[in-house]
Amino acid sequence: MTTNTKPDRGSVEMNSEECKGCGLCVEACPPKVLRLADRLNRYGYHPAVYAGHGCTGCGICFFVCPEPGGIKVLRRAMEPAAELAAACA
Numbered sequence: 001m002t003t004n005t006k007p008d009r010g011s012v013e014m015n016s017e018e019c020k021g022c023g024l025c026v027e028a029c030p031p032k033v034l035r036l037a038d039r040l041n042r043y044g045y046h047p048a049v050y051a052g053h054g055c056t057g058c059g060i061c062f063f064v065c066p067e068p069g070g071i072k073v074l075r076r077a078m079e080p081a082a083e084l085a086a087a088c089a
């Protein structure tokens with residue numbers, strides 16, 4: 001069994017109370033880390049939720065979501081590769 005220890009390059013904050021459950025972000029997410037929840041939000045929709053890991057920070061879900069403020073994408077600041085940092089020292 002292999003374990004992926006690399007940190008995720010991004011993360012998302014889903015505003016489940018604004019979500020209309022259209023599923024566009026779920027379909028569009030390349031690593032498939034979004035899904036529609038079993039529960040209902042205040043509008044009676046199944047909101048999209050994040051699996052909690054595996055996001056690449058690509059931003060595709062943000063661009064396909066028709067709801068303003070439905071999704072916030074956070075990108076992790078990338079650290080320079082060790083060898084590049086050493087070469088520049």
Ligand code: SF4
Nearest residue numbers: 029055056058059061
């Ligand atoms: S930013 Fe990209 S990888 Fe992350 S949840 Fe959205 S579509 Fe998926």
Ligand code: SF4
Nearest residue numbers: 019020022023025065
């Ligand atoms: S695209 Fe937006 S409105 Fe549609 S399911 Fe995803 S978060 Fe909800």
